[in-house]
Amino acid sequence: MKKFAALAAVSTIALGAHAVQAEPLKIGIIESLSGAQTSSGRLYATAVQYGVDKINAAGGFNGEDVQVIEYDNAGGSTGAADKFKQAVADGVNIVIQGASSAIAGQITEDVRKHNLRNPGKEILFINVGAEAMELTGDKCQFYHFRFTTTAPMRVNAMTSAMKEAGDLGTRVYSINQNYSWGQDVQAAINAAAEKGGYEVVDEVLHDVNKIQDFAPFVARIKAANPDSVITGNWSNDLLLLMKATGDAGLDVTFGTAYLDQPGNIANAGETALGHYIANNYDNTAGDASFAEEYKAASGHYPLFVEPQTIFAVGALSQALEGVDFAGGDIDVSKIALALEDVTYETPVGPIAVRKEDHQTIRPVVVSRVVENARYPADDTSMGFEAVKVVPGEQAIYPVQDSCDMKRPG
């Protein structure tokens, strides 16, 4: 009889244990994993995986390993909307995306609507690369967090660093892509003119990654006779612009935001030397152990958008340490509230979330392309060398008036 009771007790415990089996935290990466922007999308996905591997190595979350599911949005917002529905069906708690502000705009709206309609089953959107101002302006919402810079942060840091190095000059040319990001950069260049002590001699907006021949634009730049050219261009638009400028023998300094995209330095060749980039991180700034650790795991030093993505997952990991669901249902709102309070230490300085619009306050690193670099890019001898790290408090700009965030509860 006693034996039977014991057996019953054991089975009850076993059953009970089964009933409270922990619920895993699911992260969905909705990225451009095929099509034209694969090169960026793949890097975001790899970096997220690296960050999550670290969380899992430290014991995971909620008694389970954190799961990562990849969704291919095929480079468009329609694809992203479809994949978001699939992610919801798969029970994803956190969505991560970076390549393209247009796609981020779609996702943040989808997330906002989903959360309105499904109270208690909220989804969190961590934006690791989409820099359009409207994401923390018109479209700002509680469940969107931006773990990257925006146009004013990059431009302000760049102009101040270039000015200190004596490479900015007094005549600045602004050439940008004609969509939200390029327009943001152009506005930022104009806004920073007074403080930077320069005059914007001409500004031009052009189609996004459609132009094959930049020689006509170079002719126009030359006519304005600038000392430096500031551009938010990325991918082909940057590479072709720089190559055409080099071919024409024009002597200007470029201030860029995406010069570190893989392949750029090798393709631009010596034309790239002496030009600037302002972004979230550089291997030559701060503690080198982060770069070495990443290289040990992935085979290459962190590049392009990888560092900022790893930092975002790092901040998330820190937030997760502060919440405990005891193996039960995951309440994403609690994670979001915890993420608001996180201050994450990166090798270049702390990153913290600004509660009013969920833009991160973060350092901006300005670096220059040099010969015989410490961390050579694209198998060349050239690479980036940090010239200035602008701390977060100095880089940040005021909250946009258009942001009207509704907090939960």
Place this chain on the structure above:
Amino acid sequence: MEFVIISALNGVTYGLLLFMVSAGLTLIFGMMGVLNFAHASFYMLGAYIAYAVSSYFGFWTGLIVAPVIVGIVGMLVERYLLPRVHAHGHAHELLLTFGLAMIIEELIKLFFGDFPVNYQMPDNLRFAAFTVFGTDYPFYRLFIGATAITMFALLWFLLARTRIGIVVRAAERLPAMAEALGHNIPVVFMGVFGVGAALAGLAGAVAGAFYPTNPNMGLELGVIVFVVVVVGGLGSLKGSLLASLLIGLFSSYSVGLDWSLAGLFGLVGLGDWAQSIGGLMTLELSSVSATIPFALMLIVLLVRPAGLMGERN
């Protein structure tokens, strides 16, 4: 003056590059009636093969090997893939080549990675041909232009002045009759397709060293090449040349012009009103320069549906 001359130079060389890519496409369509969506992928394939070969055997070897290999790939496509769908009409051929374009793009990514590869022109070609108004004019642009002109001359000579040309034209016009006279029509078509593909391969090998060689280059140029062929008239080689030059010049000049609708209204004293409306009114011509070829295509299709030099059918 400076603006006019430099824009003309840039426009002509860019136009010639466009012609180099579109020549093969228009040849294939004109002779065989196949609208080859994968044509720009052949262009990309040419660039990548030239890159792979040139890193071992030097730039010039790459330039010769690339068109040959791409030509062979083209022939294989014509021999083994197209006949299977030919009976079902143009739509099926279009879909087949569309699928082929995607497969080629993903294969390229698989072998060469997602990022631009480091395909460079040799240093002895990297110099300024001349200097106009203080701007260096790269020799390589002239090289691209010269290649295109040579290509046009050779093609025209081959088709219009040789026996091979007669057979090819006969095969296009009256295949049954030409076959009855003892010519092997399938081989002729295979050859034409191969030459068309090889031309795209050559264009890729030449242009890839000047513009970056990346997995998107086919996609980026593909659309514009179709515009060239449509504007010029499907199947007309001379039409393609004319359309390429037009598009090159239009794109080049539009960049330097800050014209907008508001400016136009300004001429009659309504400038301030138009400025206040914004939107389309203040959109500058330079910011839509890449859209101009498409506007040109629209106008040509409305006025002359067969294209500038196309034959009405």
